[in-house]
Amino acid sequence: MELKLPTEFSAEVEEAAAAAVAAFEPPELDLTAIPFVTIDPEGATDLDQALYLERTGETLRVMYAIAEVPAFVLPGSVVDAEARKRGQTLYGPDDRVPLHPTIISEDAASLLAGATRPAFVWTFDLDATGEVIATTLVRAQVRNRRQFNYVEVQELLDNDRADESLSLLPEFGRLRTELERQRGGASLNRPDEEVAVVDGQYVIERRASLPVEDYNAHVSLMTGMEAARIMLEGKVGILRTMPAPDDETLEQFRRQVASLGCPWPENQDYGEYLRTLDHSDPRALAATHAATSLFRGAGYTPFDGELPEDTIQAAVAAPYAHATAPLRRLVDRFVLVACEAIVAGREVPKWVREALPQLPKIMGRTSQLASQFDRSSVDVIEAALLRPRVGEEFEATVVSERAEGGVIQIAEPVITARISGTVSAGDTVRVRLVSAEIATGTIEFELA
Incomplete structure (x- = not known):
């Protein structure tokens, strides 16, 4: 673009x-x-x-x-x-x-x-x-x-x-x-x-x-x-x-941080959850970065x-x-x-x-x-x-569904990307990196 x-x-x-x-x-x-x-x-x-x-x-x-x-x-x-x-x-x-x-x-x-x-x-x-x-x-x-x-x-x-x-x-x-x-x-x-x-x-x-x-x-x-x-x-x-984030956005964020190893307790509001994250932990930093999804619509x-x-x-x-x-x-x-x-x-x-x-x-x-x-x-x-890792497989969590696929969260390296195919939010899937084009900044994964 x-x-x-x-x-x-x-x-x-x-x-x-x-x-x-x-x-x-x-x-x-x-x-x-x-x-x-x-x-x-x-x-x-x-x-x-x-x-x-x-x-x-x-x-x-x-x-x-x-x-x-x-x-x-x-x-x-x-x-x-x-x-x-x-x-x-x-x-x-x-x-x-x-x-x-x-x-x-x-x-x-x-x-x-x-x-x-x-x-x-x-x-x-x-x-x-x-x-x-x-x-x-x-x-x-x-x-x-x-x-x-x-x-x-x-x-x-x-x-x-x-x-x-x-x-x-x-x-x-x-x-x-x-x-x-x-x-x-x-x-x-x-x-x-x-x-x-x-x-x-x-x-x-x-x-x-x-x-x-x-x-x-x-x-x-x-x-x-x-x-x-x-x-x-x-x-x-x-x-x-x-506006406050809707229930679907909150649930997607909950799945995403769980996939990063930083589960969000059910009885805790998101503001308190963000304050309790240990920022010395790289996973917690990724969870904080993912929280931008809660601050949309401004x-x-x-x-x-x-x-x-x-x-x-x-x-x-x-x-x-x-x-x-x-x-x-x-x-x-x-x-x-x-x-x-x-x-x-x-x-x-x-x-x-x-x-x-x-x-x-x-x-x-x-x-x-x-x-x-x-x-x-x-x-x-x-x-x-990711370019040197084309062809490798990764474990990922589907954090949301889209019309033709979904959005996945990979914990290591911390990558959020789209994927095509039939997936359901909350699924844990194996994905294969198909391409990574530096000139366009596009990354393509497929279900392994």
Whole structure:
């Protein structure tokens, strides 16, 4: 499958981006004295978020600075128009297609270490259980004191060498995880997939997320929940909604994880099951990856005046909005501007309100493209992994039936694939690898 990915930015877009950066005027409020830091994957240059935690009496305070992309992407500009075409940054195994020109996404708007940058600064005060009891949102100048990667922060925490701010992250993470459990939510922290060469063969290595990655994810989740609350109270905005998985999807997932050697107990909800998986076990990592099937059907629900009937994101088990990645995702820019206006008691700008009905289609189209890009990359890698094994037989479990065959799960190597023939969900079958074409990323199995 050939994907029509966006190409490089035109000279007109690049020139307009440079002009916007040159004309930028920073916000009046100066919060550069707050020692924000960023925590991102190694080598990241498009830094959306910086954080700072402190304890104030009985209260845990979390400050979260989000890159102020609207300062550089002016409504109605060619940069805005191009961003609406792209929708989001696309990530491949060794490359990416950015949402904005790099003068914005990796420089002027990115919260780079040592640089003063404009940001939307959220401040959350939490009670002893981790519930948010007060929220503020302002535009301000901030300075990132240091860019950490996840491994560095985890090592600091493990060796009791983290500063006061970072040392509060585990407590915050535990409190928010417990609240998630109580409301029936389920976080899906997918393992990283990396391509490696072992003994001359391609392999896909899955790496479990570190505890600090989970803590950091809960800061974004909390922000998205508060953004949704603010927009619902203001009666204008756009939510990220998702239905709960149906019984057939849950049963298919149950068969799939059982075939991987990680059975899901009948009396346990799927959120609790995912939290109990041991991510040091490769089979558990594969089970976590398979759980993406439970998180389908997500979309965006805009509203202006009349509140929507469906406001829940089923995995979060609460109203939720995308609000923390404006450098990489189009919709976040509009959410942030709407929330800041509502909190300040101003009217949400007309350009935001006019865009709201258009955003679901843009994000849906580009999310599908991102999914296809990701899937095609994995398909090619899996085909390369299996090519030397054409003709071999494998034991597999049929996890679902299709019109002319079904979907099988192989435990070793961890492969999910289609197969033709008469099969029934739940069957354990022997399959033979017929072909593995690297050029197209196609794999063909037959019943042995």
